[in-house]
Amino acid sequence: MFSVNVEREEILALEIRAVLAGLQMASSLGLVSIWMEVDSKSAADVINGKTKIPWRCFNRIQVIHQLLSQFHNWRITHIWREGNSVADFLSKRKCSCKGTDIPPFLSPPTLLHLLDTNRQGNEYCRL
Template identity: 45%
Template sequence: MENDGAGLGGVIRDSEGEIVVLFSTEAPKEDIFMLELEAIYKGIQLASSRGYDRIWLESDSLVAVQIISDQVEPPWKSVKILQQIKEKISSFSSWKISHIWREANSAADYLSKRSCPLKGVDLPPTIATPELLAIIRDDCEGKKYIRL
């Protein structure tokens, strides 16, 4: 499945659920799986650069979660980025990764869209649009999101 002009996007929250940093960037033409890994890596880099010692990664890509958790073999094209992810993850005192349904991960989905009005790698939470803040609140509260 090829990228239709989407990008990389994510939200980093602290242990209280407060937004720490956002990222929303253009991505090279690549298949969706590789973009998922790139987004995970970008989130790990940002968490590390902010001095976090423990992280909990959530991704709506079950395959990416399974591969990072060593549950399934990675495709050959992902070996380099997986090596970078695992090297960076090993610098944390503890980490875990879990799958989250896309419907519960709508903030990252919003940030990865080409139409997202926010663009940047280390965006402060103060620039979040009211729409994004509502999406993040809904994600935190576990509200259902219906995909159309």
């Protein structure tokens, strides 16, 4: 998990930037398989070749595909925001950080509770 403070940009470009950052982190960890769930159906469709790549995202999509080729198995799928409580929490959090990392030992208690809820497979009600 990570959160980053970003400049104003179109939402699809931001979602694709987040996928790229996540893949770069996964690659640096030496992972060989990855299943990334994104709450942007548009981003998932563009990356999976189901829709045309907007010109402003073309370079990032090319880098994403290069990174994906490093994994033996990969999957990028859409999940409703309600299905990913941690991403929902992080997207609402005001981030004044300069980096992109939230070490687990610095995680707010609410986030730790959501991680525990996810791990146990409990239902998440978004209010």
